[in-house]
Amino acid sequence: MKKVFIKSYGCQMNHYDSERMLESLTPLAFQQTESVEEADMVILNTCHIREKAADKLFSDLGRLNQLKNRRQQQGHKTVLTVAGCVAQAEGEEIQKRAPYVDIVIGPQAYHRLPQILETPAYQNADEKISTLGVVDTEFPIESKFDHLPKNRSKTNVSAFLTIQEGCDKFCTFCVVPYTRGAESSRPVSDIVKEAQQLVSNGAQEIILLGQNVNAYHGIAEKNAESWGLARLLYELAEIDGLRRLRYTTSHPLDMGDDLIKAHGKIDVLMPYLHLPVQSGSNRILKLMNRRHNTNDYERVINQLRSIRPDIAVSSDFIVGFPGETDQDFKETLAFVNKIGYAQAFSFKYSARPGTPAATHDHQVDEIVKDRRLQELQALLDQQQHDFNQKIVGQIIPVLFEKTSRYDHQIQGRSPYMQLVHAIATNELIGHIRNVRVDLAHPHSLVGTLQPVSSGYTG
Numbered sequence: 307m308k309k310v311f312i313k314s315y316g317c318q319m320n321h322y323d324s325e326r327m328l329e330s331l332t333p334l335a336f337q338q339t340e341s342v343e344e345a346d347m348v349i350l351n352t353c354h355i356r357e358k359a360a361d362k363l364f365s366d367l368g369r370l371n372q373l374k375n376r377r378q379q380q381g382h383k384t385v386l387t388v389a390g391c392v393a394q395a396e397g398e399e400i401q402k403r404a405p406y407v408d409i410v411i412g413p414q415a416y417h418r419l420p421q422i423l424e425t426p427a428y429q430n431a432d433e434k435i436s437t438l439g440v441v442d443t444e445f446p447i448e449s450k451f452d453h454l455p456k457n458r459s460k461t462n463v464s465a466f467l468t469i470q471e472g473c474d475k476f477c478t479f480c481v482v483p484y485t486r487g488a489e490s491s492r493p494v495s496d497i498v499k500e501a502q503q504l505v506s507n508g509a510q511e512i513i514l515l516g517q518n519v520n521a522y523h524g525i526a527e528k529n530a531e532s533w534g535l536a537r538l539l540y541e542l543a544e545i546d547g548l549r550r551l552r553y554t555t556s557h558p559l560d561m562g563d564d565l566i567k568a569h570g571k572i573d574v575l576m577p578y579l580h581l582p583v584q585s586g587s588n589r590i591l592k593l594m595n596r597r598h599n600t601n602d603y604e605r606v607i608n609q610l611r612s613i614r615p616d617i618a619v620s621s622d623f624i625v626g627f628p629g630e631t632d633q634d635f636k637e638t639l640a641f642v643n644k645i646g647y648a649q650a651f652s653f654k655y656s657a658r659p660g661t662p663a664a665t666h667d668h669q670v671d672e673i674v675k676d677r678r679l680q681e682l683q684a685l686l687d688q689q690q691h692d693f694n695q696k697i698v699g700q701i702i703p704v705l706f707e708k709t710s711r712y713d714h715q716i717q718g719r720s721p722y723m724q725l726v727h728a729i730a731t732n733e734l735i736g737h738i739r740n741v742r743v744d745l746a747h748p749h750s751l752v753g754t755l756q757p758v759s760s761g762y763t764g
Contacts, residue, residue: 310336311345315362316353318554319515320390322466324351327389327416329455334420342373347385352392354481354658360399363392367404374406385409385423389416391485395660397441410441413486414471417454418442451492458500461507463707463736464550464719469497469524469538470516475557477584478595478662479624479655482517489517491524494533494541501542508736510705511550511719512542519553520560536564543572549738550705550721554580555622558598561606570613576721577614578648581606582622586641587634590627594663600641607645618648618693618722625682626655626675628666635678642685648693648722650686654679687748694724694746701756702726704741706734725750 310331314324327349328338339345348370352363367388374384387409388400394412401410409422422440472487473480501512514535516522522535533541535553542551551574558581569575581603585591588599610617623642625635642650654675657664697720704726706718715727716735727750728741734755741753 308334308336308346309339309341309344310347310349311339311342312349312351313366314351315390318466318513319468319471319517320351320353322468322515323390323413323416324349325458325466326454327351327419329458330417330420331423332455334423342370346383347387348373349387349389352388352390354391354395354485358656360392360396363388363400364403367400367407371404371406387411387419389413391481394485395481401439401441405439408440412442412444415442415444417451449490449492451496456499458503458507461504461509463509463705464511464513465504465509466513466515467497467500467504468492468515470519470522473518474521475518475559475597476595478593478666479627479658481658481661484660486517489521489523491516491522494524494526494538497524497538498541498545501548502545505545505547510548510736510738511552512548514538514542514551514553516553517555518557518560520556520562520565534562534564535560536562536568539565539568539572539575543574548574551575552578552723556581558583558596558603558606561610563609566606566609566613569610569617576723577617578620578721578723579610579617580620580622583641583645584622584624585627585630585634586638587630588637590630590634590638593629593666594624594627604645619645620649620651620723621645621647623650623652623682623686624655625652625678626670626672628655628663628670629668630655630670630678635682639682639685642682642689647686647689649690652679652682652686691746691748693722694748694751697722697724697743697751698746699743701740701742702753703738704728704753705738706730706736708735720751727752728755730755 312324312328314320342348350363350366370386374386377384385408388407389411390413393410397410400407470491472489473482474489476483504512520535522538523532526533539551583603584594584596586600591599607619702720704718704720706716708717709732710717710727712727714729716730716732717725717727720726726741740756742756743751743753745752
């Protein structure tokens, strides 16, 4: 057996892609290792959304090149691979700055890894190999899902399932349309089969993934109809043994009435929605090409809360977008106060090469960005604190996922995606049990396991 080490950066979809890469390498006698020192193949599955993603990659590559050289001196071959969105966006730059990288492969082409490793260049090379020099960043005509293994070999208690990729929105700050391509959706039957397999392998919760997941428009085999996300959710909810269902990340424009109503009708659909707004200023939203305004967003939130009063909402915010004034930022703060979030992610704007916003004339000074980010995060942290405090004293169902870093505790997630710690044995991992919440920390809850007779269990 050969050993492969894989590191995933960034989004949940990258973690899903990493799992699928590992599965595709299994027939080639690769098994996963947690030790990069013993890896015959190292894969860095990169993300291009956050600031300095490329810088972080090249820093990691420098260290891995030293490892590769040490292993070569010991008579071991190491295949160094860069995958994901940075590979897609900067393949030529990677080849130029890090010529010791063997394979550069984009997120739509990683299913071709086994094919690359079966080429004579790899098969006939000894431990003195310098580089394979393969760059594969083409968008294939056929979907990668048609070529990935049909059987899912590894399943966690909470499992990711990609149903949609790419985006047609072209927000002016975003690289996704350029690194992941146009919107495409997997067929309904493929998703249902994969979900059934995940549940049969032990998954209690499935999180549906997509760059713009609620734009899903997959084809159903029976009548060749195009299904939206709402109809797919109803179908998946019928899978025996599936206890929880979530989806991320959504765009406000694609929150149709049928999807909103599904939150009030599907029991296993959790009362939590991540719905990025990015700014509370309509002027900035227009510059971002978000194609929604604050009234549109607020209307969706109000509809959701009328149908599912306990729903928790999270969001994404960008501060310091080119042209953002003090007044625009004040409008964002006012909007956050108006909506009220259970949690949120906020970032300073950072230019992405090739995106329209990167060449905007009115870039915001870094000092101003820092100040605004601190102010926004203080407000969002307070809202998260207030939401967590409201849970104290309540008994909530928790899906336990793994051992906690605290002694004698295991950890899981509440219906609202909060991390929950409780004293319990590992036998409860993979089960849903009631927990009384005793204490709320800024980013987690601590509670006491309740007797089985105390109410809902699973």
